[in-house]
Amino acid sequence: MRKVWKRRWGKFRGLGMINPQSLLITLPEIEIAVFGLITLLAAAFCGARVTRHIGVLAIISFALAGFTLFCHLRLHFLLNGRLPVFAFGTQFVDDGFARFVKAIILVASSLSLLLSWSYFEKDGSERPEYPVLILFATLGMMLMASACDMLSLYVGLELQSLALYVLAAFRRDDARSSEAGVKYFVLGALSSGILLYGISLLYGFAGTTDFASLSFALRGQVQATPGIVVGMVFVCAALAFKVSGAPFHMWTPDVYEGSPTPVTAFFASAPKLAALALFTRFVLEPMSGLTAQGHQAILFISVASMLWGAFAGVAQTDLKRLLAYSSIANVGYLLIGLLVGGKTGVQAILIYFTIYALGTLGAFAVILCLRRGGKAASSLADLSGLSRTHPLVSLAMSVLMFSLAGIPPLAGFFGKYFLFLAAVQTGWLPLAIIGVLSSVVTAYYYLRIVKVMYVDESASPLDPLPDWGVRFVLGLSSLAVVGITLMPSPLVDEALRAARGFLG
């Protein structure tokens, strides 16, 4: 009770003037925002010829934000917890969980920028707004990772989503890209509406938007009022849309397929983690008093995503679509961690997602390597014979695919192991069994990719490999997967620290 009171008091104090401590805590976000504004002006005045420079600036700002995050970590360590974790009242929280998620987001954003290094140039649609939009999307995601209030949650989510809608439609000359953008925007706006409605219901019935107070208000109730349950389900549905969990996944395959490939790579990695982090915080903090009702909804989404992602993926012939279904299935697994909750659940989510993001970014890098006669190719058949022409690329791709399939000894296995371990530990055994069985089905389509590369004869020769950016991302992600395989300990320990930071 006292804690909550203290927080509220802090909130009122924060409203009066901007607290320097708050500025210190939000420094990484401020850096990115400043860089975003500078690059926006540069893009407006200098045009397409500075695209490269803006890209470099964006990566520098990511690195700077990452460095600041690291300094925060040291600062927390040195001050031994005396540094406040909340900024701007209780809008923004800077705990271990948020820092871990932000670190992964920054890495994933930088890598997806590298993936686009020469992509748009080749298609003649190079525009300086691209890195700027990535910067603002990343800013939104970082806010999401730290959001500790319904309002900052919504602001972060919208900032990210608006940037993503534009990114999806970035190739204006391409009908499918435009279609993807429109589809994403219409459905995204709908889900934002549902989210906002859910938030207002929660506010109406609980009287607060702050996570901690919400949790406190809801825990005291013996019987949740229907208004609160409906509000919570609405928020869950909107968040499930953002992480593309079935049955709110409809947009995913189309948007993944239609968007330019570097954008798809970005979609599959950083925004997903940000939305998942938000989902985690929402379920484990304000909703912790309503596990009985909340679990029903998440359980359904989890099982539906695992099964739908596994079975619908089998029939796909386009690689980007296939990876979209793979991401749906993986969200199903990640939601198991959400159901498990607690330190083990959060730790498992973070480990699993890190390994998944590496695998999926690497897989998109391979798709970016596929070009025939200057045109980007992304069908499964385009991979055929890759092992003869590009043995290293196909080896890296097989490593990533086997890792995604969760076949030991590769890192993906550890992700699944910790997740299912946590599930069995907390009595979600049936869920773990559904999980492993659906992972056998997903193994089929990952294997099919390996088969096409190694067994099928190539149709026509591919263009030479793209620039260093794509190759760097591919090399880095596959080496990281192998590295985690050999030394899982650092990742496991970091994730545990992050989970501890989250739940005290």
Added chain:
Amino acid sequence: MSDFPLLSAVTFAPLLGAVFIFLFVKGGQDKKGKHAQRIAFLASLATLALSFLMLNRFNPADTGFQFVERFVWIPSFNIAYIKGVDGISVWFVMIAAILTPLSILSAMGSVKTRVKEFMIAILVLESMMIGMFTSLDFILFYVFFEGVLLPMFLIIGVWGGEKRVYAAYKFFLYTFLGSVLMLIAIIAMALHLGTTDMTAMMGGKFPKEMAVWLWLAFFASFAVKTPMWPFHTWLPYAHVEAPTAGSVILAGVLLKMGAYGFIRICIQMLPEASRHFAPMMIGLSLVGIVYASLVALAQTDMKKLIAYSSVAHMGYVTLGIFSFTRQGFDGAMLVVLSHSFVAAATFLCVGVAYDRLHTREISRYGGMATNMPRYALVFMLFTLASIGLPGTSGFVGEFLSLQGAYLVNGWFAALAVLGMILGAAYMLWLYRRLFYGELIKEDVRRMPDLNKRELAMFAPLLALVLWIGIYPATFRNVYAQSLEKALGEIQGVGHD
């Protein structure tokens, strides 16, 4: 205990060879392929030398695990890198170490495309197999157990026959489906005891209701791997489509992983549940023996015939194990040893004919005894060993296994003997169709006899088969104490 990590050396020597080939041999045709072959062969010989060193230093009187290595791997989850062998696993390691160089020798003649990649795959496979037999941490065990699937999937899928893709998928998905259930069981066991150390799990520490479910999960994995009827349907496809070297490893080592799992996990960790399910296991084994033998009789494809005979022979292994008698256990171990070498040899024999005529149809051959006398002799000896003629390895194991079954119930032995009779029928009939009769087919007449490489391939197998047949004590002495301990554990558990 010496400081040298002998088991890690045995495990990772082939992997080192694979990495060396990957980095330093350029993947080209012809000449470059030769380099890869030689390096792979040397790496597998080095592994063999190291494993002989292990066998030499092994102390049979000690029933515990030897050459134990222990490193912390993931401390926060209490997962460690633990290696060690006892008298049982030491032989499984030897089987893998002996058969890999032989399969590489056979691949030198038959694998013409992507030689470099093939050699890498087979060395990685060897690493995984040996790693699995020497692992004493459950997660490590699982990692190696599944790690076998990847190289084998590629070996079947890339270098296999016409329907290789279907066969590779079937192989992979069947075994993967079985082993993910095992993963859940491993998780449950690890949570129950708070550790993944396999030695800590032995001796029936799980409550009966839990053990029954755990046992079923392991059964799903090992029954597919062994394979037991009715989970054997992947095997004929995988065997038929795999290249000869792949079939050798598949029949010689991969199937034995199932047997090893039954002994190490089902018997030693879940003895009570094993007792509970013994009637089912014996029943499935008997059906498997008779059914697979009958099906083998009807085959027109050489490799398929031998694949079904493998199912029948592995039936004797599970029959022996689940009779819970000394004779049965002994028999199971000896059938494992014998079948590894005999099945490997028969697949190599088939490979010899296939390399020359590129067909597995039995009816395409005939009369080969006339123009290929050496081949005929070698094939005959292994045929007899497969039938179980006294003096060959096949006899000792199957005899003991039958004796074990007889001690449980005379009818069981009677049914199992039927399998032996049928075995004689299909093997001798195969031999007659291949080697006797008129040598009328022109292309068969032009087939050359065994060359030196092929003789070098068969000689060690022949020696081993006769050695086991004539003086099995050499082999038995090593595993006897460990097996006795396992037997004591399961006999200590009361009947239901």
